[in-house]
Amino acid sequence: MEEPGFRVLLTESGDQKTEAIRAIRTVTGLSLWNSKLLLESAPVAVTEPDWLEAAQETARALEAAGAHAAVLCDWCDRTITRVAGPLDPAPCSGPWPPEACRASYPPATN
Template sequence: MDGRGGRVEEPGFRVLLTEAGDRNMEAVRAIRAVTGLSLWNSKFLLADAPVEIAAASWFEAADETSRILEDAGARTTLLCDCCGRTIRRGAFPANSALHTEPRPLETCWASGLPAAI
């Protein structure tokens, strides 16, 4: 709740493919699995790293996408759409300790409500 009786929407989270890794074919198959792209387009996406793979509307989906890609040998980064910070995989973004960059959190919904509403 947002203090006014309304519901607080969770921010979106983006998954960036930062590096292909050393198991390219497995990474291409993982990209195909999470994006639904053809094998051909998945290969091009891998070659274009760093590139955004998915823009999920909730943290769990972004975390799962990142896990699938990393299990295939690729390197990923999770970003909070609200504040642009990198979020550690496996941790639900509810406070500043989960962000890896030191920026003010007054406006980040992933870190809680703004100081003044």
Template sequence: MGVASVVLVCEDVPHDVVLTDPGFRLRDVTHVVRRATGLSLWRSKVLATDAPVLILVGVPQEVAVATVTTLRAAGASAEVRERPEPDFLKSSG
């Protein structure tokens, strides 16, 4: 039997949350990273200190914006990045 592939078209493009700089309030930022990712406190601190780093990958825009807002309120620099379209979906034009 042949292999079939399906492409799902979504209205909401997935987004990534990038922590660019944890700032001076590392403890507060670590707690925000922990709540957002579900990682342990130790792993969240390691992740926060390794900035710039991806915190969340492929989340809806609302979640990404809320997370970035919370990170900024904790003293960090963070941004939302729209995920690029996969190569197999690009038109060969």
């Protein structure tokens, strides 16, 4: 069965806009101008659907630069936390059982 993709949503630019623009350039490969436009468009999706681990790494890079980011499940549009434990008791709208949904039961990360 196919797993869902996870995309990164830039929710706020934060106080360190120059650092956030650099981080956006690093994770997306966009030009300086397009990275600035993307930052000013927050909230906006920064990445296309990808593996959970890649999306979480992208969100970490943005947050390290002072921006605020969230990882969203491409199937159920729920936010993925970076701590273990259920996020939302509602079932996933994807084609798999709720206990297998990584948005409902995300893996623990360090």
